[in-house]
Amino acid sequence: MNVQALGNTRFGLSEGILWDDRLEALWWTDIHAATLWQFHPGSGVERSWHLPERLGCFALTAQTGVLLLGLEQGLARFDSASGQLTQLVPVAANQPNHRVNDGRCDRAGNFVFGTLNEGGTDKTAGFYRYTRDGDLQRLSLPGVAISNSICFSPDGGTMYFCDSPAKRIMACDYDEASGRTGNIRVFADLSRGQADPDGAIVDAEGCLWSAEWGGSRVVRYNPHGQPLREIALPTGQITCLALGGPVLDTLYVTSASAGMDDAARAADRNAGAVFRIDGAGVRGLPECRFG
Numbered sequence: 001m002n003v004q005a006l007g008n009t010r011f012g013l014s015e016g017i018l019w020d021d022r023l024e025a026l027w028w029t030d031i032h033a034a035t036l037w038q039f040h041p042g043s044g045v046e047r048s049w050h051l052p053e054r055l056g057c058f059a060l061t062a063q064t065g066v067l068l069l070g071l072e073q074g075l076a077r078f079d080s081a082s083g084q085l086t087q088l089v090p091v092a093a094n095q096p097n098h099r100v101n102d103g104r105c106d107r108a109g110n111f112v113f114g115t116l117n118e119g120g121t122d123k124t125a126g127f128y129r130y131t132r133d134g135d136l137q138r139l140s141l142p143g144v145a146i147s148n149s150i151c152f153s154p155d156g157g158t159m160y161f162c163d164s165p166a167k168r169i170m171a172c173d174y175d176e177a178s179g180r181t182g183n184i185r186v187f188a189d190l191s192r193g194q195a196d197p198d199g200a201i202v203d204a205e206g207c208l209w210s211a212e213w214g215g216s217r218v219v220r221y222n223p224h225g226q227p228l229r230e231i232a233l234p235t236g237q238i239t240c241l242a243l244g245g246p247v248l249d250t251l252y253v254t255s256a257s258a259g260m261d262d263a264a265r266a267a268d269r270n271a272g273a274v275f276r277i278d279g280a281g282v283r284g285l286p287e288c289r290f291g
Contacts, residue, residue: 001279003233006039006252007046010272014254015199016057016102017274018287019244022064026244028254028274029055036067038080041245041276049083057103059111060289068130068290070100070113075130089136091115091128098125102148102199105288107156108132108176112139114147114161121145127161129179132291137179141172149200149210153223154285160187160208164196169210169225187225199240204248204283211238211253218253220282231277235270243284251277 014037017028026039036049036058053072061068061077069076074090092098092115103113109132115125123143127150130136144163151160152174159174159181171187174180188210190197195215202208207228208221218241219230237256244250257265257272265271 001231001277003231003275003277005270005273005275006041007274009046009274010257010270011254011274012272013239013256013258014272014274015239015256016055017199017240017242017252017254018058018060019242019248019252019284020060021248021286024246026242026252026274027058027060027067028240029058031056032258036069036078036080039274041250049078049080051078051085054099056100056116057113059103059105060287062109062289062291068111070103070111072099074100075111075136088134089130091136095124101125101146102150104150104152105290106152106159106174106176107154107288109288109291110176110179111290112150112152112159114144114150116146117144121165123163130290131179139179140181141184149197151200151202151208152288153202154204154206160200160202162197162200164198164213167191167193167196169197169200169208169221171225188221188227198238199254201241201243202285203243204285207282209241209243209251211241213237213239213256218251231280233270233275235268235273237271242287243280243282248284248286249280249282251280251282253277 011030013031057070077086097119101116111130127139146164149162167190169188173183195212253275
């Protein structure tokens with residue numbers, strides 16, 4: 001396999017990377033910089049948009065170039081062509097220490113996302129669903145400190161999620177029509193290691209790929225939670241990943257330099273890079289679009 005950084009730009013907290021099959025482009029967020037990024041691998045053209053709040057996560061929509069944004073305190077519609085931002089619904093308005101964090105559309109086009117408690121380690125954050133009809137629901141899942149790893153099995157019947165500090169990726173039965181959840185169970189236990197689970201995706205074979213914060217790697221698990229392989233990265237804080245390219249067989253991985261001092265950044269020149277990995281030998285699923 002060939003692992004290389006996409007350019008020389010380094011980000012504080014690059015996250016939420018998605019492949020847009022219509023635009024043949026990558027999207028990701030640099031959360032603390034409140035900036036949305038787009039990169040076209042074919043042309044090498046890179047664009048960015050500064051936003052009024054930190055952007056935790058986002059989703060593609062049925063309209064090309066229009067995104068559903070999970071901003072710090074609520075959801076918004078963003079037209080990348082015009083730059084128009086339309087607020088949709090508040091999420092954490094009554095919880096000043098909470099902000100939107102990880103999120104992804106389910107297989108039916110509802111946006112499922114979680115929040116993060118920036119005020120401490122209490123598990124007061126949670127998981128939500130913004131339906132195709134514009135209704136905001138809180139899912140019946142345990143409270144968390146840092147929501148992450150939200151993704152879905154190919155048939156949509158299983159949802160994966162985690163509370164990163166708990167070092168366990170969870171799974172539950174999930175009903176796309178109603179948002180009901182059940183049969184919550186441990187999918188993968190990372191408690192014996194130093195790394196925390198961060199972003200995750202599911203590939204075309206139903207295997208889950210997990211980015212490990214503090215682990216310098218991504219790990220592929222089979223649908224039963226057994227690790228199949230790992231790919232090492234040349235930096236420690238791995239945040240999210242996507243399978244993209246014309247046939248969805250190129251692995252893209254984001255990382256972070258947040259929390260590192262100047263000496264640590266100088267020693268780790270790859271901290272905060274976005275990586276491209278060729279030769280992973282797997283294919284992804286098209287990213288589901290909101291609506």
